[in-house]
Amino acid sequence: MLKIENVHVYYGRIHALKGISLTVEPGEIVTLIGANGAGKTTLLRAISGLVPVREGTITFEGRPLTRLKAEEIVRLGISHVPEGRRIFANMTVRENLALGAYLRRDPKEVAESLERVFALFPRLKERLQQKAGTLSGGEQQMLAIARALMARPRLLLLDEPSLGLAPLLVRQIFATLKEINEQGTTLLLVEQNAHMALSVAHRGYVLETGRIVLADTAERLRASEEVRAAYLGG
Known part of the structure; x- marks a missing residue:
């Protein structure tokens, strides 16, 4: 559904995304995890047409997005x-x-x-x-x-939906996201709460300073010593 290949984004002289490549298949929940400043929000904004892509391609259902305006991308779904x-x-x-x-x-x-x-x-x-x-x-x-x-999107991008919410509400929001996905909407989710994100996602990518350093099923990422130490509190 979504294919991102070798995407580079700059804010002035700051190289925010350094050759990002990833895919999202129809019907999936895919999560992006990583520390603040890793480039997660920038990637969502690049997909939405809110920041320009200097190099690389983003395609949605086979259609290139990188030259489109934000409202045209909404119209595509x-x-x-x-x-x-x-x-x-x-x-x-x-x-x-x-x-x-x-x-x-x-x-x-x-x-x-x-x-x-x-x-x-x-x-x-x-x-x-x-x-x-x-x-x-x-x-x-x-x-x-x-x-x-x-x-009525076919792909929903979510940036930190749990930010600033009490734990009970976080669980409620994530249960609803799972329901939205089960009703047929594909989700690409950026989330600091890696526990919750990996509990609902099918697959995940770990970003560090503008690069993808790990990509696997959510289950394997949850079990990874590296991910547990960096994002899941040991």
């Missing part, structure tokens, strides 16, 4: 849940969700998507007329994911 949620705080929950569906034209299909996100996140239905900025951190994360799903 990729949605991005950014780090820090980036919801529209002064708009209601309903308005945020409507913005997620702005490229869609069939009101009946949009209504069906709305019902789907309410089934996944019942609390959002109770908060529909509430300003998004007044929601709790967990509810804002639910809204950010739900807004992305309103575009």
Whole structure:
């Protein structure tokens, strides 16, 4: 579904991604783990067209993405849940969700998507007329994911969905991500909480300073001494 080959990204003179290559197959949950500054967020932003790729290729279902604008990439079927949620705080929950569906034209299909996100996140239905900025951190994360799903993506990119959430809410969010995947959406997940990420993922890649240093099944990465020492607390 997604193929990244030898991708290099620079921020000015800083070489942020140094020849990244990876794949995501339809129906998978693939996770990227690594320390802060490893390049995980930059890679998601490169896929979404938010940072330019200087060298290498990114293809989605056989179509090259590197010359496309961000909105064209959304139209192809990729949605991005950014780090820090980036919801529209002064708009209601309903308005945020409507913005997620702005490229869609069939009101009946949009209504069906709305019902789907309410089934996944019942609390959002109770908060529909509430300003998004007044929601709790967990509810804002639910809204950010739900807004992305309103575009009906085939590939969902998630950047640190557990950031700043209480452990109980983290488990809830990850259970929902598994459910979204089981309903047919492929996920590429960036996550500091390597325990949780590897517990739901099929495969994983470990990034260090802009390079992939390990790639394997989630089960093998969980069992790896190297990964346990660096990311799983021993």
